[in-house]
Amino acid sequence: MSAEMETVIGLEVHVELSTKSKMFCGCLNEFGAEPNTHVCPVCLGMPGTLPVINKRAVEYLCKSGFALECTVAPFSKFDRKNYFYPDMPKNYQISQYDMPLTTGGRVVLPSGKAIRLNRIHLEEDTGKNVHAGGHMTTSEATLIDYNRAGVPLMEIVSEPEIGSPDEAEQYLMALRDVMLYIGVSDVKMHEGSLRCDANVSIRPVGAKELGTKTEIKNMNSFKSVVAALEHEISRQRACAASGERIVQETRGWDEVRGLTYSMRSKEQAHDYRYFPDPDLPPLSLDEATLKRWRSELPELPAQRRERFMTQYGLPQYDAGVLTQSRFDADYFEAVASASGDSKQASNWLMGDVRKSLEGHGLTLSTSKMTPAALGQLISMVKSGAITGKAAKEVCDVLVADGGDPKAIVEQRGLAQVSDESAIAAIVDKVIAAQAESVAAYKGGKAKALDYIVGQVMRESRGRANVDVVKRLLTERLG
Amino acid sequence: METGHDIRDAIARRDRSAEEVTRAALDAIGRVEPSLRAYITLLPERAMAKAREVDAKIAKGEAIGKLAGVPTAVKDLFCLKDALTTCGSKILANFKPPFSSTVVQRLDAADAVIVGKTNMDEFAMGSSCENSAFFPTHNPYDLEGVPGGSSGGSASTVGARSVPLAVGTDTGGSIREPASFCNIVGVKPTYGRVSRYGMIAFASSLDQAGPMTADVRDAADLLGAIAGFDPMDSTSVDVPVPDYGAGLRDDLKGVRIGIVRDFEESIAVDPKMAKLYKDAYEDLAKLGATFVDVTLPHAKYGLATYYLIAPAECSSNLARYDGTRYGVRKDGDADVYAMFDKTRTAGFGDEVKRRIILGTYALCSGYYDAYYVRAQKVRTLMKNDFDAAFAACDVIACPAVSCPPFELGAKSDPVAMYLMDYFTIPMSLAGIPAMSVPGGFVDGLPVGLQICAPAFEEARMLAVAHAYEQATRHADKLQPVVS
Ligand SMILES: [Zn+2]
Numbered sequence: 001m002s003a004e005m006e007t008v009i010g011l012e013v014h015v016e017l018s019t020k021s022k023m024f025c026g027c028l029n030e031f032g033a034e035p036n037t038h039v040c041p042v043c044l045g046m047p048g049t050l051p052v053i054n055k056r057a058v059e060y061l062c063k064s065g066f067a068l069e070c071t072v073a074p075f076s077k078f079d080r081k082n083y084f085y086p087d088m089p090k091n092y093q094i095s096q097y098d099m100p101l102t103t104g105g106r107v108v109l110p111s112g113k114a115i116r117l118n119r120i121h122l123e124e125d126t127g128k129n130v131h132a133g134g135h136m137t138t139s140e141a142t143l144i145d146y147n148r149a150g151v152p153l154m155e156i157v158s159e160p161e162i163g164s165p166d167e168a169e170q171y172l173m174a175l176r177d178v179m180l181y182i183g184v185s186d187v188k189m190h191e192g193s194l195r196c197d198a199n200v201s202i203r204p205v206g207a208k209e210l211g212t213k214t215e216i217k218n219m220n221s222f223k224s225v226v227a228a229l230e231h232e233i234s235r236q237r238a239c240a241a242s243g244e245r246i247v248q249e250t251r252g253w254d255e256v257r258g259l260t261y262s263m264r265s266k267e268q269a270h271d272y273r274y275f276p277d278p279d280l281p282p283l284s285l286d287e288a289t290l291k292r293w294r295s296e297l298p299e300l301p302a303q304r305r306e307r308f309m310t311q312y313g314l315p316q317y318d319a320g321v322l323t324q325s326r327f328d329a330d331y332f333e334a335v336a337s338a339s340g341d342s343k344q345a346s347n348w349l350m351g352d353v354r355k356s357l358e359g360h361g362l363t364l365s366t367s368k369m370t371p372a373a374l375g376q377l378i379s380m381v382k383s384g385a386i387t388g389k390a391a392k393e394v395c396d397v398l399v400a401d402g403g404d405p406k407a408i409v410e411q412r413g414l415a416q417v418s419d420e421s422a423i424a425a426i427v428d429k430v431i432a433a434q435a436e437s438v439a440a441y442k443g444g445k446a447k448a449l450d451y452i453v454g455q456v457m458r459e460s461r462g463r464a465n466v467d468v469v470k471r472l473l474t475e476r477l478g
Numbered sequence: 479m480e481t482g483h484d485i486r487d488a489i490a491r492r493d494r495s496a497e498e499v500t501r502a503a504l505d506a507i508g509r510v511e512p513s514l515r516a517y518i519t520l521l522p523e524r525a526m527a528k529a530r531e532v533d534a535k536i537a538k539g540e541a542i543g544k545l546a547g548v549p550t551a552v553k554d555l556f557c558l559k560d561a562l563t564t565c566g567s568k569i570l571a572n573f574k575p576p577f578s579s580t581v582v583q584r585l586d587a588a589d590a591v592i593v594g595k596t597n598m599d600e601f602a603m604g605s606s607c608e609n610s611a612f613f614p615t616h617n618p619y620d621l622e623g624v625p626g627g628s629s630g631g632s633a634s635t636v637g638a639r640s641v642p643l644a645v646g647t648d649t650g651g652s653i654r655e656p657a658s659f660c661n662i663v664g665v666k667p668t669y670g671r672v673s674r675y676g677m678i679a680f681a682s683s684l685d686q687a688g689p690m691t692a693d694v695r696d697a698a699d700l701l702g703a704i705a706g707f708d709p710m711d712s713t714s715v716d717v718p719v720p721d722y723g724a725g726l727r728d729d730l731k732g733v734r735i736g737i738v739r740d741f742e743e744s745i746a747v748d749p750k751m752a753k754l755y756k757d758a759y760e761d762l763a764k765l766g767a768t769f770v771d772v773t774l775p776h777a778k779y780g781l782a783t784y785y786l787i788a789p790a791e792c793s794s795n796l797a798r799y800d801g802t803r804y805g806v807r808k809d810g811d812a813d814v815y816a817m818f819d820k821t822r823t824a825g826f827g828d829e830v831k832r833r834i835i836l837g838t839y840a841l842c843s844g845y846y847d848a849y850y851v852r853a854q855k856v857r858t859l860m861k862n863d864f865d866a867a868f869a870a871c872d873v874i875a876c877p878a879v880s881c882p883p884f885e886l887g888a889k890s891d892p893v894a895m896y897l898m899d900y901f902t903i904p905m906s907l908a909g910i911p912a913m914s915v916p917g918g919f920v921d922g923l924p925v926g927l928q929i930c931a932p933a934f935e936e937a938r939m940l941a942v943a944h945a946y947e948q949a950t951r952h953a954d955k956l957q958p959v960v961s
Pocket of ligand 1: 022025026027042
């Protein structure tokens with residue numbers, strides 16, 4: 001094969017919904033609890049138990065559907081997907097087969113390219129096998145934690161339109177941003193609340209038909225998605241180049257060795273024997289409910305980014321960063337309104353606040369600094385109550401400990417000094433001490449003045465009004 | 479025969495104590511149990527404790543439930559907290575659920591005294607009660623005969639007058655057929671009328687719990703106690719439960735009864751059975767009923783349809799029995815799938831395996847449309863048949879069974895056994911209420927008359943059955959050989 005090859009990727013993304021309770025019972029949906037403490041007869045699939053649909057999960061899925069421009073079906077149903085596995089309490093999973101809650105829709109990447117969606121459906125998660133003593137093949141025993149069994153899971157299936165591992169990552173990030181915005185999931189990959197399978201194939205550029213695809217299972221970080229896809233694509237390209245046949249199969253991703261490996265071939269593929277779950281009547285959603293859910297959607301990241309650029313005149317980069325999380329974007333808007341200066345609000349958040357947050361290992365949402373406090377600090381700088389330099393110090397205190405900026409300024413004696421006689425005393429002291437610089441300045445080295453100003457500021461611990469300092473210095477050294 | 483409502487009234491009047499009644503019932507069960515083997519588990523301590531609780535309520539002048547102090551048996555597929563619940567299967571031989579089924583909770587709330595868990599065909603699959611993994615139950619009218627299945631234990635203990643009330647379940651006829659064989663009243667309510675929560679599933683879209691009782695009034699009272707919406711069961715229906723007892727009547731003036739032409743041809747092959755049903759219809763006429771002919775053109779596909787849908791659902795419902803979480807486990811040395819295999823091979827009986835295989839096959843991707851989907855379409859046609867029939871009549875009267883109880887071991891061919899449910903399956907597929915009421919005797923053995931009504935019209939059905947029962951009193955004409 002000599003033709004130029006292109007990559008075709010389709011992603012199946014599983015997102016755990018952050019409802020209070022599980023999909024079909026009242027158990028808490030909460031990560032990190034002691035094994036098998038959030039279980040009941042229903043989610044353990046005990047004989048005689050029956051599922052009851054969690055309406056909030058349906059709402060969350062529909063809202064996700066609206067946010068991704070899907071068609072939300074007023075009538076859908078739940079099916080059973082039958083297969084045996086010890087972490088599945090009933091040995092069938094309640095899922096949606098031929099009538100999912102949503103179809104169509106799209107995810108728009110920052111490049112502007114839209115990846116079309118095939119569907120989003122709702123299902124229940126399985127439990128988790130824990131192999132005592134390490135690996136499945138060597139462990140003495142397998143323990144099962146069913147806390148996750150029955151957690152509502154949304155499966156977002158894209159069309160095979162993703163062209164590269166980089167695009168796959170952008171797609172996942174865009175999905176994550178939307179889910180965080182509408183508050184339906186915390187989307188934490190390391191806690192398993194976002195998991196991803198990929199269908200990968202290659203074909204000659206311009207070809208209509210898809211090549212033979214392989215499915216890569218269960219990648220659990222954005223990094224591993226990119227790495228696994230890169231490896232699989234180069235493997236397939238090598239196959240194609242050497243004339244070897246690409247086998248349709250399911251492949252696993254070995255994080256440690258950095259390669260994909262064959263799990264099972266198409267011949268061993270499951271027949272899931274889907275059929276409508278007779279324990280659940282079809283789900284019908286009335287128009288008014290759907291309309292209400294749609295109206296409750298917040299502004300989405302892409303829209304908000306656009307608005308930040310037009311309304312606040314922010315550069316694309318700043319708008320992108322500030323809208324990455326809904327919390328940060330809300331925070332920015334609150335600071336802009338409290339300070340009355342959106343440009344300064346952005347400057348602070350993108351600059352000193354970010355640095356300080358990083359220094360303390362915090363984020364805006366974990367910091368104790370309120371938007372009102374930061375807004376007030378910005379106002380204080382603008383009004384001349386405090387110098388920019390002192391404000392940085394106050395900002396760092398706010399980020400770490402919270403509090404009221406005025407009180408901090410008072411407590412630390414950081415108020416700007418504009419009183420001429422007080423400043424004049426310092427100026428005189430510095431002129432006396434910095435004879436060399438004074439001489440240099442007088443000798444025509446204009447730059448030396450900056451140094452002297454800096455010394456005065458230092459002597460005043462940053463509190464002196466710099467305009468007054470400059471005026472007094474030029475008067476005296478005139 | 480002493481009825482549940484007689485006992486309840488006597489206890490309420492303080493003529494007898496619940497404790498006395500319960501002890502007598504446990505004694506009666508103990509006397510006949512060696513010949514009948516109707517129970518998998520007896521719960522004497524729980525029963526006595528409940529009886530004392532009822533007596534205490536009465537002593538304190540507190541309100542008592544509608545079934546206060548009445549000895550009641552439940553089929554061994556109703557989960558009962560911390561009590562053995564085997565579903566007639568070896569695979570659940572050690573299973574004690576950590577919760578009680580809604581039916582059990584409602585019996586407790588109505589102050590019924592649950593005396594034990596009755597024998598049944600394994601996972602409710604069978605028409606003779608010979609498919610229990612533990613032992614067969616015997617018919618109280620003929621100890622060589624079967625009590626009918628799958629609720630045979632419940633039918634047998636009520637037929638033997640040990641207890642007046644029992645709860646059974648009906649998927650394709652499992653309440654009505656054994657009721658017919660044991661000369662008692664058996665009611666399959668509308669699908670969705672009684673919660674299935676905590677009832678070990680066979681075929682979810684068909685299973686329905688119902689009363690098996692000494693007389694129609696008891697059936698009305700028991701149904702009233704267990705019926706009604708349950709938020710734990712999404713298929714239970716939120717419609718009001720009428721006072722069934724208040725609607726019972728003694729004549730049938732103005733009632734139009736549908737006679738199913740298609741069934742008449744089937745029953746005609748046995749002249750004795752044909753004669754019994756002819757007499758039964760004449761008795762109904764004497765009470766003032768008028769008759770209309772109705773047809774159920776798709777009834778002949780009932781068995782084929784049923785034996786696709788029920789096994790399909792069972793193959794999925796029974797997948798959970800793999801030895802991992804509860805029940806009996808057989809160790810597999812190779813891997814977890816070997817454990818599943820060994821556990822299921824040892825744990826399930828032949829009939830259960832047969833239906834799992836049948837259902838698995840029917841759901842396979844290549845056959846799904848040809849079998850499962852088509853069966854569901856026939857099911858819709860069956861519903862339409864009944865809708866059309868009930869446009870012309872108030873209730874339908876028809877045979878409950880094609881024969882009187884047969885001898886244990888007589889039907890070794892599974893298909894011959896499946897045919898036992900010929901007259902009961904169409905109503906199950908349509909989800910409508912249907913019941914069997916004692917209808918007379920053939921060769922000295924009991925046979926039931928089936929009465930069916932439109933969905934949620936149990937009151938109408940019970941009213942007709944009551945009038946017929948009061949006029950004929952078949953249940954009183956023949957005493958069980960053991961009691
Ligand atoms: Zn639960």
